[in-house]
Each structure stands twice: as structure tokens, then as C-alpha cells.
Amino acid sequence: MRHNPRTGHSQGYYRLVESYRNEFNRVCHRTLLNIGFVDISPQQLHSIRGILNDRLNRRGSLFEEQDPQVIRLADQYWQQLVAGGKIDVSEQAFKKNKRMVDVDTLTHKDAREVGAEWMCFQAMEQLKIKQCLQSLNWDEQQIQLAITQIISRAVCPYSELRTSRWIKENSAICEITGYPIDKITKDTLYKSALDLFKIKSTLEQFLSKRTHELFDLQDRIILYDLTNTYFEGAKRNSKLAQHAKNKSKEKRDDAKIIVLALVVNIEGFIKFSSVFEGKKSDSDSLGDIVDNIRSCTSGSQRGIVVLDAGIATEDNLILLAKKGYKYVCVSRAKIKDYQSVPGGGIQKITSKSNQTISLQKVVSDKTTDYLLKVHSPGKLKKERSMKTSFEERFHQEVEKARAALTRKGGIKKQDKVERRIGRIIEKYPSIAKHFEIQVKTDAGFATDITLLKKDSYAFSEQHIGTYFIRTNLHVEQEQTLWDIYNTIREIESSFRCLKTELDLRPIYHKNDDASVAHIHLGLLAYWLVNTIRYQLKKKGINHCWKEILRITNTQKVITTSGQNTFDEVVSVRRCTQPQNKVKEIYQALGYRNYPFVKRKSVVHKPVFKKNEGIVLQGFDDS
Numbered sequence: 149m150r151h152n153p154r155t156g157h158s159q160g161y162y163r164l165v166e167s168y169r170n171e172f173n174r175v176c177h178r179t180l181l182n183i184g185f186v187d188i189s190p191q192q193l194h195s196i197r198g199i200l201n202d203r204l205n206r207r208g209s210l211f212e213e214q215d216p217q218v219i220r221l222a223d224q225y226w227q228q229l230v231a232g233g234k235i236d237v238s239e240q241a242f243k244k245n246k247r248m249v250d251v252d253t254l255t256h257k258d259a260r261e262v263g264a265e266w267m268c269f270q271a272m273e274q275l276k277i278k279q280c281l282q283s284l285n286w287d288e289q290q291i292q293l294a295i296t297q298i299i300s301r302a303v304c305p306y307s308e309l310r311t312s313r314w315i316k317e318n319s320a321i322c323e324i325t326g327y328p329i330d331k332i333t334k335d336t337l338y339k340s341a342l343d344l345f346k347i348k349s350t351l352e353q354f355l356s357k358r359t360h361e362l363f364d365l366q367d368r369i370i371l372y373d374l375t376n377t378y379f380e381g382a383k384r385n386s387k388l389a390q391h392a393k394n395k396s397k398e399k400r401d402d403a404k405i406i407v408l409a410l411v412v413n414i415e416g417f418i419k420f421s422s423v424f425e426g427k428k429s430d431s432d433s434l435g436d437i438v439d440n441i442r443s444c445t446s447g448s449q450r451g452i453v454v455l456d457a458g459i460a461t462e463d464n465l466i467l468l469a470k471k472g473y474k475y476v477c478v479s480r481a482k483i484k485d486y487q488s489v490p491g492g493g494i495q496k497i498t499s500k501s502n503q504t505i506s507l508q509k510v511v512s513d514k515t516t517d518y519l520l521k522v523h524s525p526g527k528l529k530k531e532r533s534m535k536t537s538f539e540e541r542f543h544q545e546v547e548k549a550r551a552a553l554t555r556k557g558g559i560k561k562q563d564k565v566e567r568r569i570g571r572i573i574e575k576y577p578s579i580a581k582h583f584e585i586q587v588k589t590d591a592g593f594a595t596d597i598t599l600l601k602k603d604s605y606a607f608s609e610q611h612i613g614t615y616f617i618r619t620n621l622h623v624e625q626e627q628t629l630w631d632i633y634n635t636i637r638e639i640e641s642s643f644r645c646l647k648t649e650l651d652l653r654p655i656y657h658k659n660d661d662a663s664v665a666h667i668h669l670g671l672l673a674y675w676l677v678n679t680i681r682y683q684l685k686k687k688g689i690n691h692c693w694k695e696i697l698r699i700t701n702t703q704k705v706i707t708t709s710g711q712n713t714f715d716e717v718v719s720v721r722r723c724t725q726p727q728n729k730v731k732e733i734y735q736a737l738g739y740r741n742y743p744f745v746k747r748k749s750v751v752h753k754p755v756f757k758k759n760e761g762i763v764l765q766g767f768d769d770s
Contacts, residue, residue, distance in 0.1 A: 152185050159185050162193065164200070164225065180234040181225060188217065196222045204235060249710035249718060256708050260320040261303075262723055262743065263703030263730055264696075268299040269324050270739040271676045274362060280354045284347060290340075292327035297340045299325070302673035303697060305651035308337040320705045324743050338662065344672065345665040352420065355675055359417045363682065369414045369632060370451040371639040372459065374433055375646075376426065377653035378403040379663075388660045390426035406655070408646075408667060409433050411440070413451075414635045416642055416678045421671055423664050434464045438471055452476060452621060454636050460618070465517075469620060476633050479519070479616040484607065486510040486519065486616075495626045501526065507626040510616075520617040520629050528613025535579070535612065542576040543599070546585065550597040562587070565594040582608055646674055649693045680737065687736035699729045705743075 150161040164181040186193075192215060199222040229235050272278065272295055281291045299321055304314045312334045315321055322329040344351070359365060376392065378400045383389035389404035405426035411419040420440045424433060434455075452474045455464070460477035468475045489509040497505050506523040549568050552558030559565055565587060573580040582605040588596040623629045646652045652670045657663045677693050684691065691699070703726045709719040723742045726734065734741055 150185075154185070161185060164197075164229075181228055181232070183225070186221075188221070192218050192221075196225065200226060200229075249712050251710070253711040254708060255710070256706055258721075259704050259706040260323075261318055261701050261703075262320040262324070262705040263700035263726065264303045265299055265319055265321045265324055266703070266743045267680065267696075267700050267733070267737070267739060268302050268676050269295070269321075269743070270737070271679045272299065275355060275358055275675065275679060277351075277355075280351065284350065289327065290343070292325045293331075293336060293340045294344055296321055296325045296327050296332075297337055297344070297669065298672045298676065300337075301650065301669050302676045305649070305670070305673065307656065308334040308341070312337060320743075323705065341665040341669045342661060345661075345668045348668055351672070352418065356417070356419055359415075359679070363415070365413065365415055365417070367413045367419065367451045369454060369635050370419065371412050371414065371454045371636055372410070372434070372437065373456045373636070373639045373643070374407055374409045374424075374459070375643045376405040376407045377647060377655060377667075378405045380654045380656050381658065383658075386660055386663075388423065388425050388663065393427055393429055403654070406663065406667075407433070408652075409437055410639060410642065411437065412639050412642055414638055415682055416638050417682075418642075418671060418674065418678075421668075423667060434459055435467060438467060438473075450474070452632060454633060456636065465618075465620075474619070474621040476617065476619040476621065476629065478633070479618045482607075482611055483510075483512055483514070483519065483616050485514065486512040486521070497627050497630065499524075499526075505630070507630055509626060515618070517618045517620050518623060518629070520619075520626055521614065522617060522630070523614045525613065527615070531612045535608075538576055538579045542572065542579045542583075545572045545575070546597060546599055553594055553596065560593045562589045562592050562594050565597075569597070642674070642678070645677060645693060646670055650674060650677070683737050684733065689733065689736055696733065699727075700733060702727050703730055 149158050151157075152159040162183040162185075163179050164183060165177040165179050167175060167177055170176050195215065195218045199218070203226060277298070278291055278295065281294060286294070296315070300311050300315060300319070303321075304311060304319070306314065312332050315332050316329060322332070379386075379389050380403070383404050386404070388406050392401075392405050407424040407426060407428045409422045409424060411421070413419060420437065422433075422437060422440075450473055453468055453476070455475060455477040457478040457480050460475075460480055465475060465477070487510060489511060492509040495507045497507060499505050503525050505525075506521075508521045510519045510521050512519060546569075549559070549565065549572070553560055553565075559568060569585050569587065573585075582602050584600045584602055586598040586600065587594050588598070617629060617633050619629060619632075621629070621632075623632075650670045650673050652667065655663050655666055657666055680696065681691075681693065684696070703724055705721065705723045707719055707721045709717055712718050723744070726741050731741065
């Protein structure tokens with residue numbers, strides 16, 4: 149308030165000031181324009197201030213001003229500010245001021261994993277799975293959900309319920325694929341898996357052809373093997389879930405199992421897959437698969453089929469030969485009668501584990517196939533350890549039975565002793581076949597038990613660590629056949645990845661359709677995994693899949709918010725910069741580092757107009 153000499157009274161003297169914080173975080177004011185004594189109301193001055201702020205912030209007023217005096221004075225003051233250099237109205241200054249954010253107001257929220265998802269999405273683009281689904285007339289949201297489902301299974305191989313929680317709370321996968329995150333439920337994921345299984349054959353053929361084009365592959369060697377996975381639950385009405393004929397590979401003889409058969413090439417890419425009931429034995433499965441091997445492979449010549457010993461029965465080998473296939477396998481039986489090839493010596497090679505392997509060509513009168521005798525120090529050590537352990541246990545059981553004959557209360561009756569010996573033979577069949585157990589009796593009671601070695605015992609000792617590779621393929625060099633057979637390790641690696649890293653076991657689904665859809669979804673995820681790992685191996689990066697996920701999951705996406713100089717809330721969603729190891733993986737794959745650069749939003753400070761129609765309600769004493 150000042151004395152106005154014109155009127156002789158004390159009146160308000162007005163200045164237009166700017167508020168700011170100094171380096172000590174104190175609020176200060178800077179005078180921009182001296183307005184002086186004006187004969188207008190405080191409400192008009194408030195409107196002028198609002199118009200000037202809107203012009204400086206380049207935004208329209210929420211309410212259109214009707215008072216001409218207010219508009220005239222606002223224009224006058226604005227021109228004075230610009231002419232006096234009190235404000236900078238250039239575009240560069242505006243952008244700079246908009247970017248100035250108070251660091252004390254910064255907040256970080258909604259941090260999610262994005263690295264592994266982004267890597268898998270780019271692998272999906274390489275494989276062109278989206279184009280395949282579009283050719284089948286799938287709608288856009290159905291495709292987005294399928295891509296989200298497959299990537300989620302590769303990165304987070306859990307149940308549909310747990311996967312839906314992971315997508316909603318941990319992952320940025322929906323920001324990459326475009327599928328609405330609020331529509332993710334366990335039921336939508338179940339349905340998507342079933343829809344994908346309905347086009348299983350089409351997808352397998354498309355992906356097989358696509359990988360040939362992408363990596364210029366030739367299916368000269370085809371690998372075939374089986375594995376199984378077990379169920380949790382009774383599965384009473386299931387046609388697929390059955391108890392195995394032999395001991396379960398999962399060491400879960402109490403659980404029903406399902407059998408998965410795979411045909412893969414030496415690069416690890418799946419050519420054909422099939423699911424059998426749990427009671428299907430390894431040797432019985434080849435007949436159902438052999439007709440599909442040719443249709444799912446490329447090249448003008450039939451590939452060489454490499455088999456595990458469990459499948460390589462005489463009938464299966466004859467079947468492959470009739471169909472025109474060359475095969476390589478391990479002989480199921482120990483070959484006793486064989487002779488060295490004239491002029492052929494023992495060849496020594498060094499394996500990847502730095503062990504010296506002995507290879508020797510041999511022939512046998514019992515087969516016309518080419519035979520390669522292999523002696524491995526690693527196999528020798530393993531088999532000797534197992535044989536010694538089993539033999540010690542076998543001797544201990546026989547000794548217990550013998551000691552019981554002289555102990556009070558021990559088993560002495562002949563029939564009971566023979567039953568006890570029968571159980572020992574059943575428990576250790578691989579050792580018992582090399583021994584003869586003689587029981588001396590007197591008047592229906594056993595008096596002594598004698599253990600004698602058979603002639604086969606010396607043969608078994610001689611051939612520990614030795615096996616024979618069998619083939620109908622003519623091979624000049626022993627190491628060539630050895631290298632061909634060792635490609636079987638690739639399918640073993642595929643099974644290990646599926647069952648351990650992609651959580652193919654156990655299965656909790658109650659019906660058969662959901663169970664096979666669960667397995668098929670795991671196979672689709674394996675296509676992504678193998679596509680990525682195949683390219684990384686070419687660049688010398690040999691990490692397992694879990695290690696690749698651990699590295700790439702260090703890249704996150706996060707939303708950062710703060711207030712700028714105009715009291716607007718500026719939010720920026722941005723991916724973190726990938727670490728050096730992540731960059732190395734992206735560079736080896738030829739992938740981009742970010743799914744998006746940044747996404748920005750601005751929430752303007754609300755402008756409220758003063759309500760002049762305030763009515764105050766009084767209260768009387770009545």
C-alpha cells in the first residue's frame with residue numbers, strides 16, 4: 149500500500165513478479181513490470197495474471213475472457229514484457245523451460261522387465277510367426293495374444309495362472325506385443341494354447357521351412373529320440389497318461405507319464421514331433437514316425453537317421469533300410485564274435501572333454517553292417533564304478549542270506565531261502581547274470597549258499613568301457629562315423645532344455661487336450677530358444693538359456709515423473725540402457741537395443757475460475 153498523490157489516499161501499488169527458488173531452495177521474487185496504481189478490481193488483476201501465464205506457457209485459457217478492459221491491459225503488459233526483454237518468447241526458450249524439472253519432485257514407478265521379452269520378440273520377427281498366423285486368417289488381437297503367450301513361455305515357463313500374474317505385475321511384454329494387459333487372464337492363456345495346438349502341423353512345417361531359408365540349413369543328419377514327462381494327479385480318465393512298461397526315466401514309477409517323440413536336425417531345430425501314450429515303449433514308436441521323417445526334411449537326398457540304442461532294434465533297422473534310409477546307432481547287444489578289418493589299426497582321437505578315444509573297424513558274421521568298436525576312458529570309469537557298487541551290494545545280500553542259515557530265528561527253510569535268492573537276483577539283474585548261486589539242502593532246510601562266477605564274468609570285465617557303433621552307411625574314416633553318431637548329443641540337449649529350462653515337467657493339467665497343448669506351447673517356445681542360441685553359438689557365445697535370461701533381464705523399462713517450471717507433471721517411460729553383456733548378445737544376434745526410445749506425457753496444472761456466486765448460509769438461534 150502506498151500514498152497516491154493523485155487521489156491523496158493510500159492505495160494498492162501493483163507489480164508483476166516472477167516466483168523462483170534460489171540455490172538454497174528459498175522462494176524468491178523477481179519484479180518483471182511495475183504496474184503502479186490502477187483503478188481495476190482485484191478479480192480483474194487475477195484474470196490478467198492468468199492470461200499472461202497462459203501466453204507464456206502457450207496454452208489456451210480454460211474459460212474465454214469477456215471483459216474488454218482485462219484483454220486490453222493484458223495485451224499492453226505483454227508487449228511491455230517482450231519489449232523490455234523481461235521474458236524470452238522464443239521456441240528454444242519455451243522448449244528449454246518445459247524440460248526443466250525439479251529433481252526433488254522426481255518419482256520412479258512401474259518398473260518392469262523388458263530385455264528378455266524384447267530379445268524373444270525379435271526372434272519371433274525373424275521366424276515370421278505373425279505372418280504365418282495372418283495367412284491362417286487370425287485376427288490381430290488373437291495374434292498378439294499368441295505371440296505374448298509364446299514369449300511368456302520362453303521367458304517365464306510357469307502355469308497359466310502364474311504366467312498371467314507375471315505378465316500383469318512383472319513384465320513389459322504387452323507393451324511390446326500391443327495386447328491389452330487388462331484382458332490377460334489364465335482362461336485367455338488356456339484358450340490361446342489350445343488354438344495354437346489346432347494348427348500344430350502347419351506351424352511345424354512353416355517353421356522348419358523358415359529356418360532353412362534363414363540359416364541355409366541342410367538336413368543331412370536327422371536325430372530321433374524319445375523322452376517322457378510325468379503327471380501330478382491321478383489322471384483316471386486319461387487315454388494318454390499311462391504307467392510306463394519299464395522303469396520311468398523320471399524315477400517316478402508312482403506317476404503316470406506321457407511320451408514325447410522328436411525328430412531334430414543337428415542344429416537342434418525340430419522337424420517333427422509326436423505325443424504317445426505313456427505305455428508306449430521306445431522301440432515301438434519308430435513305425436509311427438518314419439513316414440513323417442521324409443515329409444519334414446529338406447534336400448534332395450534322404451538324411452542319415454541317428455538313433456539311440458533303445459530304439460535301434462533289429463526290426464526298426466530293417467524298417468529304415470526298406471524305406472531307403474541310412475542309419476547310425478549303438479548296437480543294443482555286446483558283440484562277442486568279431487574280427488579286426490585286415491589292414492585296419494586302432495585310431496586314437498581326442499574328444500571335446502580331452503579324453504583319448506580308441507576307434508577300430510571290426511566285422512562280425514552276425515551282421516553285414518559296418519561296425520566301429522569304441523573304447524572310452526570316461527565310459528570305462530563310469531561303468532566300472534557302477535559295476536563295483538552293484539556287485540558289492542549283491543555280495544552283501546547273498547552274505548546276509550548265508551549268515552541267516554546259522555543265526556537263531558534266521559530263514560532256513562529251502563523254499564523261503566530260494567524265494568529270498570530270487571528277490572536278490574531280481575534286484576540286481578545286471579550282476580546276477582554273471583554268477584551262479586548254489587544252495588545245499590538237507591531234509592528241506594538250506595545248509596549253505598555258494599556263489600560261483602560264470603564264464604561271462606570275464607567277458608564283461610574285458611568289455612567295460614567298450615561299445616559298438618553300427619551303420620549301413622559306407623564310411624572311409626573312423627572319425628567321420630564317430631562324429632556323425634555324436635550328433636545324438638544335440639537331441640539330448642534339446643530334451644534337457646525342454647524339460648529343465650522350459651518346465652515341461654511335471655504336467656498338472658487334468659484333461660488330455662490341455663496336456664498336449666501345454667507340451668506344444670513348450671515346443672514353440674523352444675523354437676525361439678534354439679533360434680537365439682544357434683546364432684549366439686556361431687558368435688562364440690555358448691551360454692545356457694537360463695544364463696541368457698539372467699543377463700538380458702537386467703534391462704528394465706521404468707516411468708519417471710516430475711514437475712517442470714510450469715507446475716506441469718511430465719512423465720517419461722523409457723528403457724534402461726543395456727549393460728555391456730546385454731549389448732554383446734544383441735550385437736551377436738543383430739537385434740536392436742530398445743523396443744522404443746521414450747514415451748512422454750504431460751499433465752497440465754488445472755486452472756480454476758473464481759466462483760463469484762458464493763452464498764453463505766447463516767444459522768439463527770431458533
